[in-house]
Amino acid sequence: MSRPAPQKTLSASDIRARKGADPLVCLTAYTTPVAQLADAQCDVVLVGDSVGMVLHGLPSTLSVTMEMMILHGQAVARGVNRALMVVDMPFASYEDSPARAFANAARLMAETGCGAVKLEGGRHMAETIRFLVDRGIPVMAHVGLTPQAVNAIGGYRVQGRGADGARILDDARAVAEAGAFSVVLEKVPGALADRITDEIDIPTIGIGASAGCDGQILVIDDMLGLFDAFKPKFVKRYAHLADDAARAIAAYADEVRARTFPAPEHVFGEAPAAQAPGTTGETGA
Structure with missing residues (x-):
């Protein structure tokens, strides 16, 4: 029986080539089992710094x-x-100089085997993006709401409304021109996201943006209902696994306290007695 041919791993160039084609499906992942589930459906799996909040209980991404x-x-x-x-x-791993950004990006790629890195920031990060790309490191950009700059921008609020839209558009153009292979648009008005998608030649990946973007991304713990410290408007809950887990843990606790778990089928018995050498285990005259 012939084996199916192994699937090709998508590259940053493959993602770049999807501009204007079928929408890109993207999710975060932080563990091997979840990565396997996401890999079966997704074009991009992002190891997001959101891991600090959803798995480590940190108040923001700044301590990651x-x-x-x-x-x-x-x-x-x-x-x-x-x-x-x-x-x-x-x-703080890339902001102060292109050289420092390259050293840390190269370390991430070498030690994880990832195919690209993502960094936040628009026009002010264009030089760094160009520096990385020129040295063989594919970069996914991220403009609009940039969580690492939440203290500077005044919280997790929508970016690009009214006259501020020109700044976000300028940021998106700058990262595209610098060589980013795609750009995340986070929490920007839909009309602005559509305009950016039309005007730049790299895929846009929306999160709280527009269905017209070239792709979409969500934090997997948000969309599975595992993390609810924040409940952004743009998150659709496709499951409620935290509720399921709470019910399962409560049922387990009840059974342990009632001594109904473990049941006989969950307990090991004595091993069969070993037979003496040379016997068949049968009796007779």
Whole structure:
């Protein structure tokens, strides 16, 4: 019986070529089992710095370290075969100079095996994006609401309304011209996201933006209903796994307290007695 041909792992160039084609499906992942599930359906699996909040209980992404991103990147890499794996560059790992950004991006790629990195920022990060791309590191950009800059922009509020839309458009143009292979548009008005999608030649990936973007991304713990510390308007709950887990844990606790778990089928019995050498185990005259 012949085996199916192995699937080709998507590259940043493959994603770039999807501009204006079938929408790109993107999700975050932080562990091997979840990465395997996402890989079966997604074009891009992002090891997001959101891991700090959804798995480590941090109040924001600002305390996420390179070591955390590498650890979770290595775990995700074990579960991804087809999708492009992208790893977020954490706060303070790339902002101060292109050279520092290159050193940290190169480390992320070398130690996780990812196919690209993602960094936040528009026009002011264009030089860094160009520096990385020129040295062989594919970059996914991120404009609009940039969570690592939440203290500077005044919270998790919509970006690009009214006259501020020109700034976001300018940011998107700048990262595209600098060589980013795609750009995340987070929490920007739909009409602005549509205009950006029409005007730049790289795929736009929306999160709280527009269905007209070239793709969409969500934090997987949000869309599965596992994380509810924040409930953004743009998140659709496709499952409510936290509720299911709470019910399962409560049922387990009830059975342990009632001594109905473990039941006989969950308990090991004594091993069969060993037979003496040379016997068949039968009796007779």
